[in-house]
């Protein structure tokens with residue numbers, strides 16, 4: 001496809017499914033060697049194999065990256081396999097439950113703290129010594145929900161608000177080491193999470209979400225990966241501490257504007273990547 005990440009080594013967490021699969025494949029197509037990290041149940045081996053079959057370089061890492069030991073091992077694998085680490089993409093996350101807070105389970109809340117917050121903390125901490133050597137960068141998954149909250153999953157919005165502030169703090173303190181830190185804030189994206197058939201949202205929530213989006217549709221995983229690519233590349237050399245929304249306008253919208261979207265906006269672009277796991281994501285608590 002291109003060479004915007006030629007010679008770079010990247011870790012993509014949550015790289016087996018949804019947006020992560022698109023990021024891993026997009027980065028590899030642009031010349032990066034990629035560690036595709038995910039839970040043992042995730043199709044990370046498959047994604048790495050697809051990349052290699054297309055002539056790219058990739059290796060799978062099948063472990064829970066929210067633990068300190070596993071995060072360190074993941075970074076060690078990148079260095080052992082590819083010699084260095086230039087880019088960390090903290091994309092891993094979970095959305096296990098939709099409930100009013102009075103009914104929200106403590107288990108679901110703690111599951112999100114572990115997989116949305118500990119994962120980004122541990123991976124960033126483990127990666128920084130290597131990123132200092134390469135003057136690399138980190139891009140983490142925020143969310144429109146981290147900006148304005150999300151009804152019926154208010155704790156999820158809280159975990160994403162953490163990511164926004166965490167990354168902005170990192171951007172300031174890590175500039176002295178030559179490391180840039182940014183955030184991508186997806187809106188409703190066409191993965192398992194935003195369909196009532198594959199995730200915890202009910203059909204009413206899905207309908208409201210689409211109507212509230214000025215572009216009147218979900219974004220594709222590849223449309224989100226395009227923005228990760230820009231932020232991770234040298235083209236964003238003067239961008240740090242930034243939050244780039246990829247949300248079809250939902251964060252700034254009021255009311256049911258999505259019904260009025262032009263037909264050209266309502267049509268998802270075809271994209272260039274062959275994605276096989278867009279809807280295979282993580283939407284329930286795994287023991």
Ligand SMILES: NC(=O)c1ccc[n+]([C@@H]2O[C@H](COP(=O)([O-])OP(=O)(O)OC[C@H]3O[C@@H](n4cnc5c(N)ncnc54)[C@H](O)[C@@H]3O)[C@@H](O)[C@H]2O)c1
Pocket residue numbers: 013014015016017018019020037038039042063064065066090091092093094114115116119141142143144185186187188189190191192193194278280281282283
């Ligand atoms: N889909 C959306 O509408 C949307 C909106 C805003 C933000 N986001 C963010 O984008 C990211 C990707 O979401 P997605 O929709 O592609 O979901 P997804 O479930 O397809 O992808 C997330 C992946 O991360 C993996 N993962 C989670 N915790 C992990 C851990 N501790 N160790 C290893 N792997 C782990 C999951 O197994 C899964 O494969 C998430 O951080 C999410 O919060 C998504």
